[in-house]
Amino acid sequence: MAVVPKFVGARIKRREDPRLISGTATYVDDVRLPGTLSAVVLRSPHPHARINSIDAAAARSAPGVVAVLTGEELKGKVGGIPCVAPAEHIPFHPLLAQGKVRFVGESVAVVVATDAYKAQDAADLIEVDYDPLNAVSDPEQALADDAPILHEEFGNNLVTRALIPNPAVDEAMAKADRVVKFRIKNQRLAPVPMEPRGVLAQWHQANGQLTVWTSTQIPHLLRSALAAVLSLPENRVRVIAPEVGGGFGAKLNFYREEALIAHLSRMLGQPVKWIERRRENLATTTHGRDQITYLEVPVKNDGTVLAIKAKFICDMGAYLQLLTPAIPGFSGLMMTGCYKIPAMSFEQVMVFTNKMATDAYRGAGRPEAAYIAERTMDMVAAELGLDPVAVRRRNFIPKEAFPYVTCAGLVYDSGDYDAALTKALEIVDYPKARAEQAEALKHGRYIGIGVASYVEICGIGPSVMLPPKVPGWESATVRMEPDSRVTVLTGISPHGQGQETTFAQMAADAFGVDIDDVTVVHGDTAIVQYGVGTFGSRGLSVGGTALMMSVGKLQDKLKKIASTMMEAPPDQLTFTNRTVALQSDTTKAIPLQAVVDAAYGWKMPIPGMEPGLDATSVFEPSGCTFPFGTHVAVVEVDPETGVVKFLRYVAVDDCGNIISPLLVAGQVHGGIAQGIAQALYEEVVYDENGQLVTATLMDYAAPRAQMLPHYELAHTVTPSPLNPMGVKGVGEAGTIGSTPCMVNAVMDALKPLGVRHIDMPLRPEKLWRAFKDAKKA
Amino acid sequence: MFPGQFEYHRATSIKDALDLLKQFGDDAKLLGGGHSLIPMMKLRLAQPAHLIDVTKIAELCAIGESNGKIAIGAAATHDTVANSSLVRAKLGLLAEAAAAIGDVQVRNRGTIGGSLTHADPAADYPAAALALEAEIRLDHEGGSRTVKAADFFLDLMTTAVQPGELLTQVSCAPIPSGTGYAYLKHPHPASGFAMVGAAAIVTLDRNGKFATVRVAVTGLGPKAFRANAVEAALAGKAADAATITAAAAKSADGIDALADIHASADYRAELARVYVRRAIQAAVARAKA
Incomplete structure (x- = not known):
């Protein structure tokens, strides 16, 4: 009889929070x-x-x-x-x-x-x-013959050019019923931790x-x-x-x-x-995004997308930070999203401009990709007069197809995209929402419904995906101390993600001890074995797997020792209530402390066994995880002012199994906030001479609580086969789903005006102008 | 964010504050909540040698009623004004404007005297003060004078306050019963200031026509102003939608509107027309209720 987990999956409050909200945490300045x-x-x-x-x-x-x-x-x-x-x-x-x-x-x-x-x-x-x-701040001007050159030794402002050609894309263009073409921009953002x-x-x-x-x-x-x-x-x-x-990547x-x-x-x-x-x-501090994308999408009249062809102009800024030119690659590779699009090709031109360097920012390349994929679906739907939901369903990778190899060569581990979409539409009552939208329009009210079905890359590694000096593995040491308390030393470096809570949940259940018996240590290279760090939603799926490997090693050792003390085979033992017990009858047990005493004692019960309880492991993942979900927003745009009012915001995220529901909700909340802020508010603005206009928070519109909707959260659960916990990662999901969702909703509201696309951020003035221009026409 | 060196003085009375002002002259700045001055000092855009804190002067913090007017001490915080039962009951418009300022932290420290004296073109209070025809008391050594709100705001961040003067009190006649009012603002997405704020006070006669109407706008131009053209277009007219819309269309007439990355001058002018209309409509609805 398996022991029921006590902490994993439970709504545990973050153990980090008391020190944070009471002002007793120690930051660098402290x-x-x-x-x-x-x-x-x-x-x-x-x-x-x-x-x-x-x-x-x-x-x-x-x-x-x-x-x-x-x-x-x-x-x-x-x-x-x-x-x-x-x-x-x-x-x-x-x-x-x-x-x-x-x-x-x-x-x-x-x-x-x-x-x-x-x-x-x-x-x-x-x-x-x-x-x-003279300075250049427009990336499309940076390669002009008369553009001022930042680094004279190169003779131009080119950082690098990446070309992923594919003849199948040209064939798709030839046999398409039509080709949808448009230009979209992922504007420059400041992470503002x-x-x-x-x-x-x-x-x-x-x-x-x-x-x-x-x-x-x-x-x-x-x-x-x-x-x-x-x-x-x-x-x-x-x-x-x-x-x-x-940190948010910055x-x-x-x-x-x-x-x-x-x-x-x-x-x-x-x-x-x-x-x-x-x-x-x-x-x-590094900025994020700043990509312009020209898209050509050959489609059939039934909404089938045959290929995607993209040209990116990526603004790298004046110097290259640690990973600056690596970020756009993710945007290209992921731009086919949740869809079984048979072919893709892209060209990326990365340029120097007189601005701060760009680099990772929450999602790092994948938000741009999801924005491309999800705006593409809506543009195709608009072009063909189809429902955007129907276009998504026509192109979804079916759940039977996993693991699925995309046309970019990525292996999606697991997924059920239609399940998440269906659940989100049920929650929002999509047919009713569409009826209400039509009715409202008769009264001059512009309601929009936006859908975005995203997929993204989490659990970054494996190492081959990353540059040589930023490997994709992760480490963990687990010690059971002489008093049977557990110390976890993790190579990741949480900075808000909450692994002091999740890792304690996992270790506590594994050893049958209380969550307060576990201490998670991180962020000190003199104490913790070499590790990689926290980014790319990898803490749990990669760092947590390393933790469970070390946990397993200690469990084995403890069981072996206990087996000699209990005269039962090690594989029939389990850990519960601070005891080592028989799986078949947990009343037949000895105190965990007795086993620990033996392990640390002057005479090991098993001859030749090393004393102590300490194990270190390194996990090199075999692949990335691909969490997904569908967000649906219902908004109303005020035609007189262009102000966007939130009516509903539903997020159905699938991050595999959930260790800590409150932490997942927190990550989704924060992610949606930053994603909606990209859609509606935020933009780092340099003027045409390269002067920074958004130099203070009086100008840079970071979101405040009252600028955001009430979130209705739900989940589907599709475990990842790539790690023992079946988890995927959720640190960036909210950001990735919410940006296209919100833009799709606002553009849907403006659809009666004949407007197809407006670049982010969708400031009220831009929307007001759309109404004004439509009135004129 | 490290300001230059300065000396801090905590004034204990109005006289004490005036004495310090006299002593240090141009080298001194009066400190209220500090939400505008301190950031400027941190950026070293302002480098006063002396700060005279007036927020601990008890009589400057008081709110009371005398001679038929509601008097608010200059050091009353926005939160105090927004939640004062007296202000809410008799100067509801001012309470609404105070509640619309910034966020909780700003309202807990910012003061009405500081806000009016700073005269930020996008501050909320000036519109309410103009619509309420507030009287602003300025004390100087050996006396005081009273300036009408309409004469107080001179230009961008420029007021009628003279060197050696301290704004001590804002007083307004209570809003009579049967009067409708509203303050509506379109907040700037980054700063929270008013991109446009519109204050309206309205009474209707028994035929439903405008008996009195006062409208003031902030955020649009270099200083807050009374929308005289709007008021004139409404005076004595029926309070119907068409009349209000036509009058509100004059809200930005003759104003050189401000612009930034979030809102052009055109858009701000349109916001003024829309928010003025909505504020008048809301005030009319309350006058009728």
């Missing part, structure tokens, strides 16, 4: 070391300029100033910021600008002083003589060791990169990610300041701290 100096970075006000000279004499002699550094002074002392993704042109990426600045906010000099106020006072005294140059970036570095002169506290998603990868840039042995560098207040990176502050601490022999300000965060 780490206070005696003698810490403060750094302030002087940044470029120009999008593109030659630096003639920097006069820092007044700053150097200002009160409290310990050091001032410029790019010239760093030459030969430290390396540059790495980009590990392949690209034709990878420029040197200095810690402080050398010779030229290439975007607004680029670091030019750093001042270190006894406090941040004095450092800022001194930074204000630095005089930089700039020769402003609540906690901006921050770095504290402490050089230990006595033993040549460096400790760096930084707000990161990847402490181990960062340690490797830092060691390389600073020419330090990796075993002398310790990276600690303390509490991290959100902290899956290695930033100038992380290396710069570490270098300064080593140079000065004192701890140095830098905390990013919100203006710096908006200007100099």
Whole structure:
């Protein structure tokens, strides 16, 4: 008789939350070391300029100033910021600008002083003589013959060009009833984590060791990169990610300041701290998206999509961060979505512009893909006069077809797309909603119903999917301590995902102990074995599998020892209520503590067995997981103001088996918020001269609670065959489903006007203009 | 975000505040809730050497009724104004405007005197103050003067307050019973300020015609203003939809509308017409109720 899980699947409140909501969590800025100096970075006000000279004499002699550094002074002392993704042109990426600045906010000099106020006072005294140059902010202009060139050594602004041709696409064009063509844009977004970036570095002169506290998603990868840039042995560098207040992909990176502050601490022999300000965060933390896509979609009149052909123009910004040119690849590979589209081809042109670099942002390439796929379905439906639901059903990959190899070569692990769509439509009562929509229109009310059926990639790895220095495996160590409490050391680095809760649920059930008997440790390279990090919705499916591998090793050892004590075969034993018990009769049991005592005792009960209870495992997944779902939104657009009012928002997500329902709901809520914000509100705006317009949160419209609908959440459950828990991942799903869903809903509302597409964000003014233009026509 | 060096003074009385103002002159800034001043200081766009905090002066925080008017101390927070039973009962429009400002944190710190003195073109209070024909008391050493709201807002972030003066009180005649009012705003998606805010106060005669109508608009131009053309078009007319719509169409006449990435001047002007119409309609409905 199997023991019923007590914690897995239960609605457990996050164990992280009490410290977060009571203000007792320790973020980088809360780490206070005696003698810490403060750094302030002087940044470029120009999008593109030659630096003639920097006069820092007044700053150097200002009160409290310990050091001032410029790019010239760093030459030969430290390396540059790495980009590990392949690209034709990878420029040197200095810690402080050398010779030229290439975007607004680029670091030019750093001042270190006894406090941040004095450092800022001194930074204000630095005089930089700039020769402003023409700038390019439009990626479609970046390759024009007369475009200003950011990196002269390349002769143009091309980062790289990727071409995935396919003759089958041309054949599909030839036999199509018609070809639907359109251009769509995934605008540039700022991730805006609540906690901006921050770095504290402490050089230990006595033993040549460096400790760096930084707000990161990847402490181990960062340690490797830092060691390389600073020419330090990796075993002398310790990276600690303390509490991290959100990352959304923006902290899956290695930033100038992380290396710069570490270098300064080593140079000065004192701890140095830098905390990013919100203006710096908006200007100099990686942005996301910024892809323009030209689509050609051959279809049959019954709505069958025969192929997708795409040309992408991808804005990489001025320099390449860790994974910058790797992100668009996901958009291309995933753009066929949930559909059995037989052929696809794409060309991606990635360009330099005078802007901050783009890189991963919640979904990292897949939201763009889902937006393409789901806008395509609606455009096809509109073109052919078909119901968008019918077009989706005509093209869905059927559930019998899994595992399904897409025309891009991806292997979708499992799925039942129609089940999620059907459930979402039932909840919203689709026929009734359509009837109400038609009735409302008679009274001049513009209601729209938007559907988006998404599929995305989670559980990133395996390693072959990623660049060499960002592997796809994950590690976990599990220890049962002498008092039978459990310590989990995970290689992932949760920063809001809640694995201190989920991993404790899993370990507690596995050993039959209480959830409070489990402690999950992460984010310190001196304590935790090498790991990869938290991104790509991989924490549970990859990190959790590593955890369960180590759990299994300890279970085996405990059972073997218990078997000698209970005179029962190990394979007939189980863990429950802090005992090791017979599966057939759990009243026949011995205390777990007795087995643990034996394992740690002076004499192991099994000769030759190693004492102790400690196991480490690394899981290399065989493939990615592909969670999916359908979101349905019902909205009403006010024709007088263009304001979008939310009537319903239904999300049916399938992330496989669910370990922690409250955490899944939280992830979906946050994801939908950011996804709707892309659809309606957010856009990083640089003007045509490269000046950053959305430089503060007074201009950049990050969503607030009252700007979002009430969410109605439901699930279908299609386990993944790729991991023992049958989980898929849910960190990015909400973001990926909600953006096209909301745009489809608004465009559906505008359908009576004859409007097919408006680019995001769907600001009220754009919608108001659509009504105004329709009235004129 | 590190402001330059400054000295902080907590004024204990109006006289104390005026003395400090006199002592430090142009080097001083009065501090209310600080929601506009402190961010400017953090960006070093403002670098006052002295801050005179007036929010702990007890008489500046009071809300009361005297001489037939409701008087609100300049340091009353938006939250206090929004939730004052006196203000809600007798100056409902002001309470509605206060409740529409920013978010809870902003309302807990921001003050009515600070908001009016700062005169942000998109602030909510100015529209209500204009529609209520508020009187604004400015104290100076040895005396005080009263300025009508209509004479208070001069231009973008510019008011009638002179050097050495402290805004101490905002007073309004209570809204008589049978009067309808409404404050409606279209919030800026990033800042929460009014992209357009419209305040309307309306009384109808026994024939359902406009007896009094006062309309004020914020957010549209460099300063909040009374929509005189709208008021004139309504005076003595029947309070029907066509009349109101035609009058509201004049809401943006002669105004040089502001623009940003979220709303062009054209769109803001249209928002003003729509929100003015809706505010008048809501006020009429309440006047009838």
